[in-house]
Amino acid sequence: MRWSQTFIPTMKEIPSDAEIPSHQLMLRAGLIRQLMAGAYTYLPLGYRALRKAEAIVRNEMDKAGAVELFMPALQPIDLFERTGRKSAFGNVLINFHLQRGDRKVHLALGPTHEEVVTDLIGRHISSYRQLPLTVYQIQTKFRNEERPRFGVLRTSEFLMKDAYSFGATLEQLDDVYKRMYHAYVRIFARCGLEVLPVEAESGPIGGDASHEFMIPADNGEDQVVRSTTGAYAANLERAETGRKAAPIVTAENPAALQKVHTPRATSIEAVAKFLKVAPTQLVKTLIFKADDRPVAVLIRGDHDANENKIRRALNAKVIELADNATIEKVTGAPTGFAGPVGIKCDIIADHDVPLIKDAVTGANELDHHLTGVNVGRDYQLTTTYDLRNAQEGDPCPRSDGTLQIVHGIEVGHVFKLGTKYSVALGAEFVDEKEERHPMIMGCYGIGINRIIAGLAETQHDANGLIWPLAVAPYEVLLIPLNIAEAETTQLSDKFYGELQAAGIDVLMDDRDARPGFKFKDADLIGIPLRVIIGGKGLKDGVVEVKWRTDAEATKVPVAEAIQTVIKLIAERKAADAAKVPA
RNA sequence: CGGGAUGUAGCUCAGCUUGGCUAGAGCGCUGCGUUUGGGACGCAGAAGUCGCAGGUUCAAAUCCUGUCAUCCCGACCA
Known part of the structure; x- marks a missing residue:
């Protein structure tokens, strides 16, 4: 191509709307232009790079045994109602009514295609002999992001490769999952991207059922925990810590239990400031409803509770923070003054909680806290759990290393879905004994735009972009x-x-x-x-x-x-x- | 959706506090000339309903009200 005959509008100055390097450079190098928040035009140079990344993805998917098809972006809302995802997606799902003759139709723009593909395969595959089958497409997805940001990293409309596997057995699912995982490793390597596969929250199947592929980058939205030894990497939402259960013994020479007046101090910060103690000395008592049973969860004041870990520790299907009425019922006080001493529900605690000598907790009484709270004497625990988010410096769960936290850009995700969609949409097959079973599914996504933005974000110098050969325009x-x-x-x-x-x-x-x-x-x-x-x-x-x-x-x-x-x-x-x- | 900031030429910005002559600069653009190894120089020019709507005033880019848009922090993100 001759430069004079194409369209490469470069800019000397940095557009004031762009904050992060990838956004600035993609604008300045004439790769993209913004139409509105969360929607970008790919100019000739940017589109060439995008298509090169797309070609690599397509090539590796084909090699991994997936077959390409192309599904509509326009989808009937009915499918989302049947899987319950109309409400799960909420405002993120772009949906609207259209007039067609004398009737109205309710449609959605596909945020992803589990519904459409499960409906399709369920209608046309009926025997275990036809399984496993993996299909994929490369298509524009639509999501009404509440807050699009970071240029092209988080947009309302984006190009995604989404693959879906259908199998008759868990072994078939495992097999496809491994092949897809390996294909992803190859795709990102071919694109010249440094990518870290991390364990991610996995939903119903558990175990190693979900991995995200993260580009380590300071401007990444996700937080990733990685071990100094390289033995472990996981999304912060998921990351275990290698901490051990603490011995539950009352500290020597404990201070006397004392009730203190703490007017309007309902937050950790307020109590710590009012009593002039460090947040590490406080215990926060969160009241959850685990499958409708109230449970008090104890976390050290400066730590963040991790709901997924709490749900697993309680062996519950769903947990949510309790409403004010429940809190008043179990504590006898308004929200903000809960504590383990004398509370009328079960208690579970994080490993770090019994280690706090002379802790400060809520008094289960309006405007009062307790000081000098000690396990064994003032409240009882039988064991402790890993219930909080991992922190920098925590021991690694898989090695003798320690954990560090880095930011990452999620560029791919592989996920063992199980039978959620096949059950909801009746995608069943018959086995050799003529028994019917829901198909066992997996889904595998790659954000193509993020390959490009991730390269721009991580591979540049003061003068501009540095493309790897395989994706360079x-x-x-x-x-x-x-x-x-x-x-x-x-x-x-x-x-x-x-x-x-x-x-x-x-x-x-x-x-x-x-x-x-x-x-x-x-x-x-x-x-x-x-x-x-x-x-x-x-x-x-x-x-x-x-x-x-x-x-x-x-x-x-x-x-x-x-x-x-x-x-x-x-x-x-x-x-x-x-x-x-x- | 909560908090903060910004809207003036294609881009980056000044002018607004304290209303007042014809709204400015640099880059970019057009023409001519000189230049040609790290974003050249001279001359001449084109280009802005000052985001939009309303209000106050003799007079509004400037003050007031509303509204829209964009960006940042947070909440949210199967």
Whole structure:
């Protein structure tokens, strides 16, 4: 492509609306333009990168045995009502009524396609002999994000590869899951992305039933816990800690239990400030309803409760924070003054709670707290659990390392769904004994836009983007230094034609601009290999070849230049391919 | 949805506090000329209903009310 004939609106200045590097650079390099909050146009350069990432995803999905199809974005709301996801999605689901003749139809724009695909497969697959089957599509998804942000990282409309597997047995599900996991590792490696697979919240099947693929990045929205030894990585929502259950013994020389007046101090911060003690000295008592049974959950004041861990510890299906009426019933006081001493419900506690000597807790009485609270003497526990979010410095659950917390951008997710959708939508098969069973499903998503945004976010320098060869909009950028010189343009045209004939994606900056101007734009858009033709070099019979990441260009005799470029690209491709796990 | 900020030319911003001549700058754009190895220079030009609506006033980019949009923090995110 000749630069003069395409559309690459680069910007020297940083648009004031863009805050994070990927957003700034994608705007400045002419990859995207914003239409409105959460909706972006992909300009020619950005769209080429997107399509290259898409092609890699498609290729690996095909190799992993998935078959491509294409489903409608427009979907009948009825499907979401049958799976209960109309209310689960709530406001995120874009849905509306349309007039069709004399009737109204209620439609949704697909936020994902479990419903449509389960309905489809359920209608047409009926025997275990036809299973397993994995289908996928690459399609625009729609979600009414309450707050789109971070440029292209969180938008209301985005390109997603979504795959769905249908199997007759858990073994079949496990098999597809492993193949998809492996395909994902290859996809991100081929795209040149550094990605960390982490354990994620997994829903009904449990165990290793869900992994997210995270790009470590300071601006990532997710928090990821990883072990210093590399033995463990998990989403913060999911991450276990390696802490052990503490011995439940009353501390020596405990202070006397004392009731103190703490007017209007209902939060940890307020109580800590009022009594001039550290939050680590406080115990917060959260009242949950676990399958409608009230339970008091004790967490150290400075820690964050983790609802998933609490739900598992209680062996409950659903838990939610109790309403004010329930809290008053079990504590005898309004919300904000709950404590374990004398509470009228079961108590479970985090490992760190019994370690607090002379703790401060609510007194189960309006405007009062207790000080000098000690386990064994003032309240009883039989055991403790891991009930809080992991923290920096916690022991690793799988090794002798410690845990650290990093931010990440979720770029992929593999998930063992089980039979939730096949039961709701009646997608059943018959086994060899003619017994009917719901199909066992898995789903596997990749955010294609996030591959691009993630690369922009993590691979750039002060001057601009640095594309990996496999996803770069163009592989080679030809720069004729001065198009007023006939020799320069003739040679550039020749190179342009021959490189294209060799199957290389080449962009030629044929604009009538000064060299410095072209160099700045070249660094900004980050094409991997740059070939400079003209000027001093051409007088000496050489052209200059330079990787985006090189400090200095290499001089190559004109006669050898084309072969050199073809060889360099081939070598880089081979080197990149060697980094991809087999 | 709660909190904060910002809307003036394609981009970055000044002017607003204390209302007052014809609304400014840099970059970009058009024409001519000179330039040509890291975002050139000169001359001449085009381009803005000052987000929108209403109000106050002799007079509003500036003050008031409402509204819309965008960004940031938080809540939310199968």
